[in-house]
Amino acid sequence: MALDVPYRSIPDMLLKRVAATPSGKAFAVPTADDTDIKWLTWAEIGERVRAVAAGMRELGVGLEDRVAILSGTRLEWILADLGVNVAGGATTTVYPTTEPEDAAYIVADSGSKVLVAENPQQALKLAGADTSVTHVVLIDGLADASALPPQVTLADLEERGRAALARDPGAIERYVKEITPEHIATLIYTSGTTGRPKGVQLLHGGWTWEGVAQEDLGLFESTDLQYLWLPLSHSFGKSLLCGILHVGVPTYVDGRVDKLVDMLALVRPTLMCAAPRIFEKVYNKTVTTAVGEGGPKAKIFSWAVATGKEKVRREQDGRPVGLALKARYAIAERLVFRKLQDRLGGRLRVLVSGSAPLSRDIAEFFAAANLPIMEGYGLTESSAANFVNRMGKLKIGTVGQPLGDLECRIDEDGEVLLRGAPVMRGYHNLDAETAQVFTSDGFFRTGDIGELDSDGYLTITDRKKDLVKTSGGKYIAPSRIEGMFKAVCPYTSQVVVVGQSRNYVTMLISLDEDAITAWAAGGPAGGKSYEEICCSSEAEKLIAGYVEELNQKLNRWETIKKFTILPRDLSIEAGEMTPSMKIKRRNVETNFAKQIDEMYSGTLVQM
Structure with missing residues (x-):
């Protein structure tokens, strides 16, 4: 209609x-x-x-x-x-x-x-x-x-x-x-x-x-x-x-x-849309603070998160939560999650994530904290908002259902195709490029690989051009692995999986400056600069543990054999990130070619 x-x-x-x-x-x-x-x-x-x-x-x-x-x-x-x-x-x-x-x-x-x-x-x-x-x-x-x-x-x-x-x-x-x-x-x-x-x-x-x-x-209301x-x-x-x-x-x-956290407490919004990086930073801060406190507080935090995730899993599966779990969750919310909710203003009704993939594990964490994130999907060429999850109909891991009367189909090679009012007229002064991105019947080729389920929920696997094919012929979706690692390791800022035409998969990792500096304080790396911490043996040992944890969740051919911690974060200024915080993989691989070559020349310790 x-x-x-x-x-x-x-x-x-x-x-x-x-x-x-x-x-x-x-x-x-x-x-x-x-x-x-x-x-x-x-x-x-x-x-x-x-x-x-x-x-x-x-x-x-x-x-x-x-x-x-x-x-x-x-x-x-x-x-x-x-x-x-x-x-x-x-x-x-x-x-x-x-x-x-x-x-x-x-x-x-x-x-x-x-x-x-x-x-x-x-x-x-x-x-x-x-x-x-x-x-x-x-x-x-x-x-x-x-x-x-x-x-x-x-x-x-x-x-x-x-x-x-x-x-x-x-x-x-x-x-x-x-x-x-x-x-x-x-x-x-x-x-x-x-x-x-x-x-x-x-x-x-x-x-x-x-x-x-x-x-x-049902996400936007005039009372918000x-x-x-x-x-x-x-x-x-x-x-x-x-x-x-x-x-x-x-x-x-x-x-x-830089004023976001302070002003959230003052403004107390009910609705906020953000790129995944904001949610990742909140997640990193919350987890590293809880772990850093140690003792009973860390145990209570872990128990609360496990309780919240159990509740979320039952809701996602359509199973009843049950009175006992509801009672446990009420305690978890009072002891742990209320603090996170208050840090974000205390009144948030709707969180929406878009512009880049959101890690499933991070989405589950926020849902567990009663701050469900409605992940959405779209492109500049299709006016940004094309798919989004609805309140009460959240399917974690998907980008939701289509807006309005937007048409979507999946091409033979898995590419997501879109047709409808929000799709662009074309590229300015680029007729040949415009013709290349439209099918003969007017569908726009998004360049993303995805799947539609029977209820119309879309799951994005990766960018078509970003899929990595190892020398062994196995296809790997980098963004999936990168998202998993961000959830596993709360000290992460950015991750880039490398493996195209290689015989094994490696990873470049940049660390969140606030999180890793706080971790280093009081230890052997305490008082060192951010770059010195990143290059320290202590940081390498810390991250190696998280890479090992990640590998336990991956197929054999996807496992990370070697990794490098970068001496600085990826940046827009260095041409490694777009202003909307997407990774420019080719530029990253060019800028850090030396580190990548070392991972494939046997000079680093193999995982």
Whole structure:
């Protein structure tokens, strides 16, 4: 049955939200001293977006003209993005961590006419670059009167827009009337684990479909309070924004990841979406703290986790929990899990994970702590949200069922194929690449290997191109093994399994700096630097025990024969991670080729 989408465009959806709940809470921001939060109503958001849109028109932005936003997640990002769309333009997103060369490439390739930069330092990334930018809008900082292209602050742009609307009060409605579901709303460049990023053309029709489809999940409700910290440069963030507009979810906006734990306690959200790395860090901190305390506390923690996981297993299998287990679980929650719940604000109703695979074991841990994570799945090319688990219908290890009327089939080689409204028009200026990723009957080739069960739940095995085939002819799914190790070893930051065309499998491991430093304190490695700890014999002995534990869970041909602890964490700056925290395997293997060669030359101890 076709999903009923009652909007022509994102601006149409915004104007209807403002009209429906003008005095309702829309977005909140932190106060200057981080001791409180300040709410803006939908009427206030609507007024500011109108001003930005009219200001963009004054700068020459018209239908489908691109405007690049180079900023971290903050309220002004949302105002600029919606303002661009209301003006008829399309937003080109650029991560604030993007290096100048790549930022310049994206802005130039997209043909962006205007750049919205968080501050003068971000604007400098385009210095000397050959682009189509005619104006730079600064969110923070003062405009440089002598700069070329000319600079204007966002506050000044809004003032220009208000003056324009005073002269022509009906302008916004005319702009919005021009925009159809088939117009481009967003040009998002894939962070890509290989090669140059490609501009993905996403339409208003796909984004409004996302907004409506999310309401049917039971995950987002107008009575919720959402904590939005995800990068809005990522399609996951934009997808959430569409759900916010349609459902009217009050949302606190704060992209400062280093403030996340502190602000969770203050904001006390009921809903939060995150990438797996956030859940991994919470898991690492919880487990290493409990183990570090030792004695009775560590035993109580282990008992509580075992009790919680037994309850989860029975629920997953459809078996009754039983009165005795319910009683034990109530004690476990009071003694152990309540502390974790309180650390996350104490009111979380829904956690959603996306953008990368979530370890099954970590998902089971959070479910045991009565913080079930609804894992989902999607790609930039399909507007991010395609499959997700529902409340009360969680199947751990799967990414849930499809949203709305999205069609999915599994190809003969196991590749997941998608067709429907949220799928992209194509890659910007790349007709041949676009043709390659669509089947003759219009299904998009995701590049992921997966399985659909009889209830429509999708399980993703791995990226098609990431599957490793050993010299013995056995196929191995790296992400599955990597996820298992992250759950086994709470000191892990990142893991990369190596084995393509090799006669055995090895692993590169980077350690979580906070967790391993806390472990080292008081021991022989205490007081040493992070790099020194990583290179120490004590750390190697510690991790070897966890690798041995992992191997007991693997098939013989998958077992890790050797491993190397890296002297530093993988990073975006070194080209080893995408901004959405996916591993760039080829770059990692290039950067650490020496360590890999040593694992295959017999110089390291074999497991």
